[in-house]
Amino acid sequence: MNVAASIPTRPEFEPPAYHVREGREGVALDIRNFNLWYGKAQALHGVSLGIQKGMVTAMIGPSGCGKSTLLRSLNRMNDLIDDLSIDGDINVGGFNIYGSGVDVIALRKRMGMVFQKPNPFAMSIYDNVIYPLRVDGVTKKSILDETCERALRSAALWDEVKDRLKESALGMSGGQQQRLCIARGIASDPEVLLMDEPCSALDPIATAKIEELIGALKGHYTIVIVTHNMQQAARVSDNTAFMYLGRLIEYGDTETIFTRPKKAQTQSYITGQFG
């Protein structure tokens, strides 16, 4: 069942101390009674959820249940959509990200994001990784080089690409590209890493590597992962939220959700009766 277990782990891989922070107890993202409408269609109905610091939180549910919408609300990627309206609060570090005067760019810099399909830019590997720093105005080469190496090491990609940093990122395999996107997501040392079905376009071996990586990054970052693969949620996450039709049905630690769910809907979804 556990694919990751059959893959030999990388003994040389060790997350650098750079990412470790003190005081990771408590709630990193506090979602309170959050409603969202695409035009007139309501996509999220009063979702309330506290995502715990330093842990991996999985969001599962059938297609169209609003789990991706909720994830994209966390760094306000939904702002790109016209005719969107929201109601409710999402608090990050004590302030409401939908409050007035919030600097969306600053917010996004605190949250790395990895997408469903690997989306490296048409640049070199090096430029891809340091992109968040470049747009932040960092020009000092020593900092950029250091960050590039750290991020690539954290994403378990350094040894594979260290000799071809100046080559195009588009020449990498899908799995490498996705790990590159993770490296890019953590390059600016964010607090939160959002992952929107990061393995859905990858083969099982690449998926296993990503899952292994999530396990390694856990503790250094608060990770929120949307997945439609329940086994994956069970393998990688500490907490799991089950959503259905825009509502949060059940939220709790992963073991409880998968072994003793309280709600009948959760029970039938995880046993594969619908979805």
Place this chain on the structure above:
Amino acid sequence: MTDISDPGIRNRTTPDGDNAELTQGKKVRRYTADLSATGEPALWAFGGALAIGILLISSFLFMVFWNGITTFWPKPVAVVTLEDGTVLAGEPTRNERFRPGTAILNAMSEEQRAEVEANGGYATRTLYKTANFDLYGDDFRWIPDYTVTQTSYPPDFYTFERQEWGVFIGRVTGLVIDDQPMAYDPQVMRREQREARQRFNEIRRLERGPIGRINHRLEQERLAIRRAQLRHGADSAEYEAAVAEGNARIQELQARFGEIQSQVAAIRALDQRNRVQLEEIGGRSIEPPLSQIVRYYAANDLSLLDKAGIYFSRWGEFLSSEPREANTQGGVLPAIFGTVAMTMLMVVFVAPFGVITALYLREYAKQGRLVSIVRISVNNLAGVPSIVYGVFGLGFFAYTMGVTIDQLFYPERLPTPTFGTGGILWASLTLALLTVPVVIVASEEALAAVPRSMREGSLACGASKWQTIRYVVLPKALPGIMTGLILAMARGAGEVAPLMLVGVVKLAPALPVDGFWPFIHLERSFMHLGFHIFDVGFQSRNSEAGKPMVFVTTLLLLGLIVAMNSTAIIIRNRLKRKYASSHF
């Protein structure tokens, strides 16, 4: 289970039975679908239409190419004796069938009439390039073939290309060197002609260089006086001072001008002392100075190597010198320069304007009714007849903007317009306007084709919208934008109609680039290959004489557009590769 009588199934490979029958060579009814079901008639129709189209285009291109590359090949001179005793010399140019009228038929002899009737009432005639326009007032003559009694190709007939009056065909009877008549000696002739041409070029150089500079300075002095008058008034002390100072310098310049003029006059006098005596077939003779002879050759006495030499020498002159004889002879260098410069300037104007518009429409504007209307209008702009842009360019750029610029910055030159008339700047702006819809549409499509995931990836990294566009969207869209620019260039380089209103002239006095400050003179009128074709082919005194030039110039224009487009395509492909692995 398997119905063998069904032909559709019969052809299938089955493990036994049917297949065995086939291999034994037994005849099987083949399955064919109904014609309309497979779309065969439509296939033939469309495929045929495509083939005809390609055939038409390629045969047209071949005709232009063939006529273009053979024009400069030296042709023999035929001496033709007609039945009425007339003798004429000329290059046979082409041959055609014609139907003689009754008056001509009545004038024929019996056998001739019988022959014409045997040919279904048709006779043939040949067009001879008899040249010698200065003596007879025409260059070409049609000669019906039945009137020719004798044709010969005497080796002592020469073709002379002259600086003025075009080609002369005839014999050389003698030379006049240093006002001393002497017999014709090919070697002396060759040497003296080369020297005379060097003198001719020296005069050119003096006129262009020192005299041009003095003229320019004189003009500057006059303008300075006029400026002082405009600024301080006609009875102010400043004006008086400027006049005194300016006149002193003008006198000095005029003295130097006189010096160089006398130098030129001395060379001219020397030129007049070296002449060649020519006699044409009708017995009339001329005695032009040797410096007027650009090129000459014994048309019927040439080896293949000589012919090739003349051929390439003509190409060299065509590509590197200025036109003469109302553009029907000489070169097209100013036109090549004008075409390339105008196209480049157009790209410089159209690229930022089109790309910024497309960026706004696609990335910033709220997609709604207004943007749709703008987009439709832009598309419609591409369909406006180009002459309308010419009228607009003349009215808006030259007569509104240009006149204002003149009043503000060049008041001393008025009433002579500087920017207030057609010029290369206004022409390229007009063409930029004409081609901007192409760039906008192509750029918009290229921007729209950048995947949403890339933009999201960049925004999620904390990039601002502009950073996202600058670093992710534009590089990705650049090849598409370049494609739009290439299309715009192809359209702009071949456009003639609007240019005739906004700055193209038959003969430009000076190139838009020269040695006088500010070196690039965007207000100047210029020559253009497209207009050159129109002018030579249809506006010259003798369209038959211009015809070969039409083909050569067309070939050159096509070649130039192909060259410019391929350069742009190469640059685009380089960019594509560069941005596939770019560093910021």
